Amino acid sequence: MKEVTATGQSVEEAVELALGQLNATRERIEYRVIDEGKKGLFGLFGGRPAIVHVQLKPDPIEEAKLYLLDIMNEMGVEPHIEIKVEGYRADFKITGEKMALLIGKRGQTLNSLQLLTQLIANRYTNHFLNITLDAENYRHRRESSLIQLAERLAEKAVYTKKPVTLEAMPSFERKIIHNTLSKNKKIKTHSEGEEPNRYLVIHPVEKNPSY
Structure with missing residues (x-):
């Protein structure tokens, strides 16, 4: 059940009754007032109930x-x-x-x-x-392989003293490599290019020349 039409002595009461039928909270519904109802004379004669149509919002x-x-x-x-x-x-x-x-x-x-x-x-x-x-469990296996790749390519950048460019990958995978190498003082990393072809580059850090 995703929508109901409910009646009550007031719009508020009709909505509350509909919430009970849908087992939902107000945040999960949208409703339309079909009839606001009318109180009868002395609360007895000539009245009519309020009517609302209530629909669950898509989850x-x-x-x-x-x-x-x-x-x-x-x-x-x-x-x-x-x-x-x-x-x-x-x-x-x-x-x-x-x-x-x-x-x-x-x-x-x-x-x-x-x-x-x-x-x-x-x-x-x-x-x-x-x-x-x-x-x-692919994400865990991929994270492990990216960590190993990051460490291996960082060693390569330090050894060759040249930047190493990785293939394009999504931001959450680049973040794994950034985080893995963030404490390595011998290299620095940054991303280049535009999504979805953005890629990461590992640079060796030049030592300050001694005088």
């Missing part, structure tokens, strides 16, 4: 999930999705068969799906929702 997380399921169905993937919501962040953990197809090369398909799912969710809310998609 951004649920809409995002339905959108994601539609796309994966077109891909021939039948997943199980577990969602954890904390504040304005939602983590979608996806399991099932054909997860390699869902992840794509270096996570490119998963990253694209994550961006699209986030766009859909944010159509239905005034607060920005940050959505993360993970399939078969």
